[in-house]
Amino acid sequence: MERIIIDMDEVMADTMGAMFEWYAKNYGLPLDYSKMKGSWMLGIPDEHKDIVRQRLYSEGFFRHLPVMDGCIDVMDELNKKYEVFIVSAATEFPNSLRDKLEWLNEHFPFLSWRQLVLCGDKRMIAGDYMIDDHVRNLVHFKGKPYLYSTIMNKDDTGYERISNWQEVAEKLL
Amino acid sequence: MERIIIDMDEVMADTMGAMFEWYAKNYGLPLDYSKMKGSWMLGIPDEHKDIVRQRLYSEGFFRHLPVMDGCIDVMDELNKKYEVFIVSAATEFPNSLRDKLEWLNEHFPFLSWRQLVLCGDKRMIAGDYMIDDHVRNLVHFKGKPYLYSTIMNKDDTGYERISNWQEVAEKLL
Secondary structure, three states: OOEEEEOOEOOOEOHHHHHHHHHHHHHOOOOOHHHOOOOHHHHOOHHHHHHHHHHHHOOOOHHHOOEOOOHHHHHHHHHHHOEEEEEEEOOOOOOHHHHHHHHHHHHOOOOOHHHEEEEOOOOOEOOOEEEEOOHHHHOOOOOEEEEEOOHHHOOOOOOEEEOOHHHHHHHHO | OOEEEEOOEOOOEOHHHHHHHHHHHHHOOOOOHHHOOOOHHHHOOHHHHHHHHHHHHOOOOHHHOOEOOOHHHHHHHHHHHOEEEEEEEOOOOOOHHHHHHHHHHHHOOOOOHHHEEEEOOOOOEOOOEEEEOOHHHHOOOOOEEEEEOOHHHOOOOOOEEEOOHHHHHHHHO
């Protein structure tokens, strides 16, 4: 069985969307999307960066993220065809760890704790396919990489792109 | 720089020792070490297995484990010579995740959150050397495996053994 490595934030979970919704409700200020190359944090006004960062570190933020459209059904099928591992850069955020495990258990009951990897760097991860929204995670990967498109990576080149879970199904099922 | 993958429980942390000390204090019963092949849980009397399992799942247990003798100094040197990743099978125990990160931060301040990997299965981990006390984790590894000796693996064969951190230094520094 071939192994597929799948990222969590911005691929399975709409982390950025949840943060922007919270930000709009609390501050109602426009965000500068043109500055978000590499990290959406760059588009947050300087005077609010600390409060947004605090929210990333808080307990519960990663527990209640929306699931990307179509992700659950396609993941269920991927899980029958591949050895699936969900690999999330999470150790920077101590409170995200249990939240991410519980989020996965809630929305993807067909996946097991054996299939979750919470790390910082992803360079030691080996597999046949990898779907991730950061070039820094794909660049060390020895298998076939797919760049999941987000506002942060829109100018990155050199990788085959996937824009949504319909396309994951078309390319991998 | 070559990459070395190092296990946490029974290699860096004396998890079994901490549990047995707690067990002796609370129950004072002899443990049957001859039954611990593969898992020390097998040596716990049946009537106490549930309470011991509860302790493994509780918040704080993995936060306060003793560090193995000599581990800190040798790790500091390994960290200068190798790309070090600490890879721990932890996702079975949701409350262990933050505890393990904080334990690492406390005792190994020269290691970063980028170097910690919390997973279930370890078959997707790639590197040049791996030190682990479970054959099931070493068996898929493509690099050079070292079996860290514990009471649980004493009958396992086919792997070069390491018995303590003095030997880690002798073999790898």
